[in-house]
Amino acid sequence: MSNTTTETEQPPAPDDSAAERLSTAPVESDGPTGIGPFGWARWMWRQLTSMRVALILLFLLSLAAIPGSLIPQYQNGQGQLKVEAWKAQHATVAPIYEKLQLFDVYSSVWFSAIYILLFVSLAGCIVPRTWQFVGVLRSQPPAAPRNLTRMPVHAAWRTEADADVVNAAAHRLLRKRGFRAHLSGGAVAAEKGYLREVGNLLFHLSLFALLGGFAWASLAAGTGGKLMVQGEGYSNTITQLDDFNGTRFYGSQDLDPFYLKLDSFTSKFQTKGDQIGAARQFTANVEYYAGSDESKLKKSTIEVNHPLEIGGSKVYLIGHGYAPVVAVKNGKGEVVYRGAVPFLPQDGNLTSTGVVKVSDYGVGPDGNKTQLGFSGFFLPTAPLSFEGTGPVSLFPGDAAPELVLNAFAGDLGTDSGLPQNVYQLNTRKLTQLTQDGQPAKARLKPGEGWELPDGYGSVTFEGYKQWASFNVSHRPGNSIALVGGVLAILGLIGSLFIQRRRIWVRAVPLPGGGTQVELAGLARSESAKIAEELAELAVDLQDDAPASEDEDDATETDVPEETGAPAAPDASSDPAVPADQNSKE
């Protein structure tokens, strides 16, 4: 076809329906075509990668995520404890829930099945769409449909200008407006807004990057916990960590080597108002070096939102509390124990509980080898009296610190070789010391001592230090997920804010002289902009193709089928309907 054609007969448009499709969304198929398992497999694959199934899977995904927000989960912070507590409360349903993996929703079989299917569907959808889009980029914009005045947005007028001149002018104007335009067969076909499709593909592809980042993190991440009292330090090895959770590619032998010491800890609390006691600042002042080179010791701080990165691991501040310093003397006045013992906070005002284990006590008053144990409370701000409340702290700051102790003697069980919880006293083989027939108890202020009954010696509450607990986390894959997230947003912006649209212009010489100019535009139904764009183009085009005086009559008579309803109501049989109005069922 040449652009100098002067026939009044309009050139047939090669593929009207292809010309209308503005999205590379998959077309829905009716039912299995072909026979045998292959036909069925192909049909199932088509179903899986269809928009309708994608929609259903997305919906299922959001439904499936709900139970995990209402039932405690193992993988949440302190999940184990909460799950156990929940199970104890709901003894009858707990086994059923356990079977249904309701305490582990996000790694359960059914949740995984949904998102894996979704991603398979996505891959099956996105790969062909990408190829198709590359094809679109390499070919010319689709040729003009036969009857432009039957398109949803159109304009027409009569001019005395030459048809070829008009077409050439339209081609030039569309190019100037940034359209990819193509002049052939006496008509101009133009398209703009390819970035929309690019954005859409980019968005969906970057979801894979997000998933990949997630997956890599769950295969190669590890977290450990460490509690340190002011002045203590540790090397990041499995023996010195309090606990460690590894994964396939980051086990206990892969721990990033470094040394970390807690120099001091600063805390501030609200002192007035209805939020009295709420935390306002926590800062851990630390010293550290990466690897094993002590000479590279550096100082730094760790705060709640400001972790410290040391050689592949990040160290987060996650908790703090008080560690009373206690000295114990035996009956002969020899110091058998002295140390700072971390007590664990039980409430927002840091009422803390803990135990002191004196395993090297030696010989007791009765001449036998024995051990002492103390359990008790540390109250940073003790009330004047425990009457009615028991030992509870009034404020998390150390305004009136007190240590409350009970004393036990006997066998602590530390020699059995079994691992022991340092925060609990196993009282099975211990007897509580008594005074005047009552359990022996003491309330001590810093510096005060307590003479134990029955000649067991004495305890001195020498003072207290603060402790802080840290999470040591090695998590690769974060940057992959972050890049995925950023690309997803960019893709979405392109996909949702850019309009992909087509404009066709055709100028045809009329039998009685003069030229009929027709313009049509196609965009998604959500935008009214295409009409304005077409109007602007038409106004510009009238510089080269001024409308004839009797313009109004001309359009009415020359295109009789336009009067009435230009867009036929039965949209599905009308080729001139935008893609998103086409029935794809």
Added chain:
Amino acid sequence: MQLASAVDPQLADLSNKLIYSAMVVYTLAMFAHMIEWTFGSRGAVAVRSKEQSVTLAETVAAADAKAAKKVTVTVAAAGGGTTTLTRTAVAGEGATVVTSGRGADEEDGPGAAGTNERADLAGRIAVSLTVLGAALHAGGIVFRGLSVSRWPWGNMYEFSCAFAFAMTAAYLVLLASKKNVRWLGLPVVLAGLLTLGIATTVLYTDSEQLVPALHSPWLAIHVSTAIFCGGAFYAAFIATLLYLGKDSFDKRIAAGLTTGPLGTSASIWRRLPAASTFDKLSYRINALVFPLWTFTIIAGAIWAEAAWGKYWEWDPKETWSFITWVAYACYLHARATAGWKGRKAAYLALAAFACWLFNYYGVNIFVTGKHSYAGI
């Protein structure tokens, strides 16, 4: 032990007074809007459109006289009607005049007031009151922030105030940019009052400093975008409801009935914009906000990474943000899937907004997680 930095009680008190005053003014605006709706008459609608078409013809004719170029673009509407858009370039000046008219079945109603002048006056008063209310409201938020020298969104009370303001401001900006959205006035003022009402009664907390977990620049970013998204989703929700209502109304009229859904007066529906206008509006808002909501979630994940060491822990708040996100993605997909457009997509949009609401109120009140802030 050191003392936390102090709160300025005078400023905090001023902030509370401003918020209460804003509520009073919004209430007055609500009454004015109600008067507008009551006095606005349907009978006058026909007159109005005739009048309108006369002025339309006059404009076109006036432009025609001097016009060098004039183009009429015909746009087919989904319902089978047509719209025309006329663009005229005036000779010499190069200026263009755009006039549009609409086909019969796609006509937007004239607005709450109809042609009744008293009703129109009431509507104008309502808008002025809303502007005043918004100014007081903004003052309340600013002084709350000043009283503690930080961003004023550290707890549920503060979120709610900021969120109601975002919604009202969005409406006023649309109005100021000459968009025909005065019909939104009543629902926006109602929603704003409801939010502030819940905030000042159920969620109120004294002005205080933040817990350390909230000391982060991501607070300002994450929370302010979340508030903006909330306001916009709210507006889209109202538009979706109105779309469903108007669509039912159109169907009922087509079926020969004379009232709107739930026995509402036909006059109200006639004065509202066309169903397709509501549909487009709700889509546009949702589509506009979705990337920002995605950003909000990612910003939250970055903050969580800094605070807790893991960017995603399936904490209830995170989970519900995710659910909301997927639900809105579902809605956007539905708009592109045959057989799911129109009402079905609108139901998905309602479900997505319900997820958002639950995330906002439900999770903070009924479920405990790491996102539990001071107060509530």
